[in-house]
Amino acid sequence: MTGAVFAPGSRKAPAMMEAARGRSLWDDALRRLSRNKAAIAGLVVLAVMVIAAIVGPHLTHFSYDHIDKVDVWTPPLTAGHLLGTDSLGRDLLARLLAGLGVSLEIGVVATIVSLVIGISWGAVAGYFGGWLDEVMMRFVDILYSLPFTFFVILLMVTFGRNFILMFVAIGFVQWLTMARIVRGQTVSLKQREFIEAARAVGLSGGAIIFRHIVPNLLGPVVIYVTLTIPDVIMTESVLSFLGMGVQEPLTSLGTLISNGASEMELAPWLLIFPSIVMVATLMAFNFIGDGLRDAIDPKER
Amino acid sequence: MFRFLLRRLLVAIPTLFLVVTASFFMMHAAPGGPFDSQRRLPPEVERNIKAKYGLDKPLPVQYLNYVGGVLHGDLGPSLKYQDKTVVGIIAENFPTSLRLGLSSLLIGVSIGVALGSIAALRQNSGVDYGVTTFAILGICIPTFVTAPLLVLVFAQMLDLFPTGGVSELRSYVLPVATLALPQIAVVSRLTRAGMIEVLHSNYIRTARAKGLSEQRIVLGHALRAAVLPLVGYLGPATAGIITGSLVVEKIFGMPGLGKFFVLSALQRDYTVVLGVVILYATLVIGLNLLAEVAQAMLDPRIRLS
Numbered sequence: 005m006t007g008a009v010f011a012p013g014s015r016k017a018p019a020m021m022e023a024a025r026g027r028s029l030w031d032d033a034l035r036r037l038s039r040n041k042a043a044i045a046g047l048v049v050l051a052v053m054v055i056a057a058i059v060g061p062h063l064t065h066f067s068y069d070h071i072d073k074v075d076v077w078t079p080p081l082t083a084g085h086l087l088g089t090d091s092l093g094r095d096l097l098a099r100l101l102a103g104l105g106v107s108l109e110i111g112v113v114a115t116i117v118s119l120v121i122g123i124s125w126g127a128v129a130g131y132f133g134g135w136l137d138e139v140m141m142r143f144v145d146i147l148y149s150l151p152f153t154f155f156v157i158l159l160m161v162t163f164g165r166n167f168i169l170m171f172v173a174i175g176f177v178q179w180l181t182m183a184r185i186v187r188g189q190t191v192s193l194k195q196r197e198f199i200e201a202a203r204a205v206g207l208s209g210g211a212i213i214f215r216h217i218v219p220n221l222l223g224p225v226v227i228y229v230t231l232t233i234p235d236v237i238m239t240e241s242v243l244s245f246l247g248m249g250v251q252e253p254l255t256s257l258g259t260l261i262s263n264g265a266s267e268m269e270l271a272p273w274l275l276i277f278p279s280i281v282m283v284a285t286l287m288a289f290n291f292i293g294d295g296l297r298d299a300i301d302p303k304e305r
Numbered sequence: 306m307f308r309f310l311l312r313r314l315l316v317a318i319p320t321l322f323l324v325v326t327a328s329f330f331m332m333h334a335a336p337g338g339p340f341d342s343q344r345r346l347p348p349e350v351e352r353n354i355k356a357k358y359g360l361d362k363p364l365p366v367q368y369l370n371y372v373g374g375v376l377h378g379d380l381g382p383s384l385k386y387q388d389k390t391v392v393g394i395i396a397e398n399f400p401t402s403l404r405l406g407l408s409s410l411l412i413g414v415s416i417g418v419a420l421g422s423i424a425a426l427r428q429n430s431g432v433d434y435g436v437t438t439f440a441i442l443g444i445c446i447p448t449f450v451t452a453p454l455l456v457l458v459f460a461q462m463l464d465l466f467p468t469g470g471v472s473e474l475r476s477y478v479l480p481v482a483t484l485a486l487p488q489i490a491v492v493s494r495l496t497r498a499g500m501i502e503v504l505h506s507n508y509i510r511t512a513r514a515k516g517l518s519e520q521r522i523v524l525g526h527a528l529r530a531a532v533l534p535l536v537g538y539l540g541p542a543t544a545g546i547i548t549g550s551l552v553v554e555k556i557f558g559m560p561g562l563g564k565f566f567v568l569s570a571l572q573r574d575y576t577v578v579l580g581v582v583i584l585y586a587t588l589v590i591g592l593n594l595l596a597e598v599a600q601a602m603l604d605p606r607i608r609l610s
Contacts, residue, residue: 158578161573
């Protein structure tokens with residue numbers, strides 16, 4: 005996963021890297037990252053989670069929506085159910101894997117939505133500056149000072165519990181920080197020589213932004229992405245918890261925890277296993293994010 | 306300072322206006338209405354009810370009527386609870402949410418500052434690692450995981466606290482703990498970072514050179530500067546607590562405003578939803594402004610512009 009993330013970066017800015025051959029900015033960052041035990045542990049946990057969510061559902065004995073009227077609330081390790089079953093006799097392991105997949109999916113897609121909006125917004129504001137910058141960033145400030153969860157809830161109520169709209173709704177409230185980070189970086193980038201050169205050659209504003217500025221924003225963006233994904237997963241879970249998230253029989257980590265919480269006296273495993281997976285996933289992302297920040301931007305330590 | 310306040314207020318008012326407008330139209334765009342129920346109402350009855358609340362008028366007219374009411378401090382009647390006004394519902398339910406939020410913020414900040422300072426003073430010791438680990442856990446474990454787990458352990462297994470309600474003081478312990486944990490985590494992290502930085506500054510060296518006791522250096526000089534960044538955290542903390550209270554009020558069955566909001570949104574009780582949004586948006590915007598002003602007053606390096 006890291007390879008895929010870093011490779012384009014080291015190719016995109018050859019002029020900067022040439023001077024110190026063999027120890028580019030990204031090589032350096034990668035080396036620091038590989039020495040960070042917490043980040044590596046996070047990467048391993050995350051890799052396991054992703055593989056489990058993709059491969060797992062094909063390997064389990066039961067389907068996540070297979071209802072069994074007899075084996076209801078089976079404790080773990082009985083009747084062929086590794087993690088037990090829920091009130092409808094559905095296999096918890098199968099549901100956990102399906103829910104993990106949905107949560108990760110929402111995390112990634114909503115983050116991409118926020119990424120696209122945030123980068124375009126921030127880069128345009130930062131590059132053009134002046135009154136446009138003032139207006140655009142003031143708008144971000146305004147949205148920043150609103151109680152977000154309420155807006156997501158309103159959006160969910162308005163547009164119904166549609167899977168895709170949930171991605172968009174969450175992504176839509178997550179782009180603000182990204183826009184701020186990108187704007188700050190763009191303002192400092194645009195004073196550099198290579199941008200001046202691009203302007204001298206006669207490139208248009210749009211071309212400069214997307215061909216020369218955006219690729220150089222990769223560092224902070226990568227850090228922020230690893231911190232946005234867990235945030236999105238949490239937001240989705242809060243929604244599911246309040247009964248506005250993913251709909252049955254489909255499930256997500258938040259839905260599983262919510263259901264588990266309401267039946268915890270009878271079947272504590274329904275609460276405990278999803279909680280463990282949720283916390284492990286969130287911690288993995290946070291450790292990777294912190295590790296990347298230390299690795300890419302050592303000043304910030 | 307005065308000009309800054311004036312400018313910010315000039316931004317805050319249109320912001321609130323924007324919030325009201327956006328929420329109003331979003332709410333009315335939602336499919337279904339407040340009077341849909343399992344039993345179909347006879348059309349005449351439904352028409353009469355709608356006429357009573359002015360819902361039969363075109364949307365722009367409804368909007369103008371609503372905004373006119375809000376400007377006079379009238380948030381309208383509830384559409385679901387007859388003979389209750391939105392202001393009445395808020396007055397009835399907000400105190401619980403407020404008590405919950407304020408006490409968790411207070412506990413979060415005081416324990417967080419204490420833990421963070423201790424960790425910073427014994428940097429890289431076992432205590433420090435303990436606090437840092439706790440902070441990471443507190444940030445990563447969501448409230449909807451801590452709350453049921455706390456209930457499972459402290460209410461059901463140990464039977465120390467009630468599982469819900471607000472009948473006695475003890476019933477506030479678990480909800481407040483749930484909300485305070487993430488606050489403690491973030492505050493201790495911020496304080497630790499601030500304290501470590503301050504302890505390396507020149508004026509602390511001067512204080513040491515003067516021969517002050519460690520206690521006076523820390524409490525009298527370092528702490529004040531170290532907790533300065535916390536003031537800016539006030540805004541986000543409030544927003545976080547409001548979100549958290551949605552979950553906590555549901556789990557612990559507390560009659561707070563968050564629970565009301567979710568319920569009303571699902572039932573299309575337009576006026577209640579709008580009223581709660583207005584209240585919380587005002588709260589968050591106001592506290593953000595307050596935080597900015599307080600920060601500038603405490604730290605002469607920050608200039609308000």
